[in-house]
Amino acid sequence: MLQQMYPAPAHPYQYELNKDFHFAAAHYVPAEEAGKCRRMHGHTYYANVTVAGDALDSAGFLVNFATIKKLVHERFDHSVLNEDLESFSDEAPDRYPTTEVVARTICEIVQAYLDGTDNKPRCVQVFLRETPTSYCVYRPKPRVEERIG
Structure with missing residues (x-):
């Protein structure tokens, strides 16, 4: 994968981790407005997941890079x-x-895993490239406790 710069999400955390990976998947969009995309077709998706937090785990990680890839790649590849x-x-x-929905779903999958860790980092951004010229950035809204505190 080529090194690429991604838009940086604003967040209040001390650490930020980014994991790049790709997966191949087919889909169709069941909406009249989707045009040709209503038919089954495939992409090699390129993803960048950004995790941020203040506390490291017992191994000195926010989260292991391999865990992020495994959560998504094993579920969606091929x-x-x-x-x-x-x-x-x-x-x-x-x-x-x-x-857009795939990017949000990746964020939700990663965050569900992170919620079960002791150090509780946050998935703050998912960048998902569908084609060489088309991509989406998803940033979840901060949780209520993050907006207050």
């Missing part, structure tokens, strides 16, 4: 995204496997 009914749906537009 799959048909529409068949992952836990993440996507042909019935609800906010769950169609568009680049």
Whole structure:
């Protein structure tokens, strides 16, 4: 993978970790407005996941790089995204496997894992490139406790 600079999310944390990886997956977007994308087709997605936090774990990591890749790659690589009914749906537009929804889903998968760790880092950004000229950046809104504190 070529080294690439990504938009930097603003956050209050001391540490920021970025993991690049790619996965191949097919999908279709079940909406009339999707045009040609209504038909099954595939992409090699390039992802960058940004995790930030103030505390390191017992190994000195925010999270192990390999864990981030494993969470997403093993789930989506060489799959048909529409068949992952836990993440996507042909019935609800906010769950169609568009680049935006896939980026949000990656963030949710990573954050669910991070919530179970002792140091509780945050997934603050997912950059997902679908084609050489098209990508999406997803940044979850801060949790209420992060906005107050």
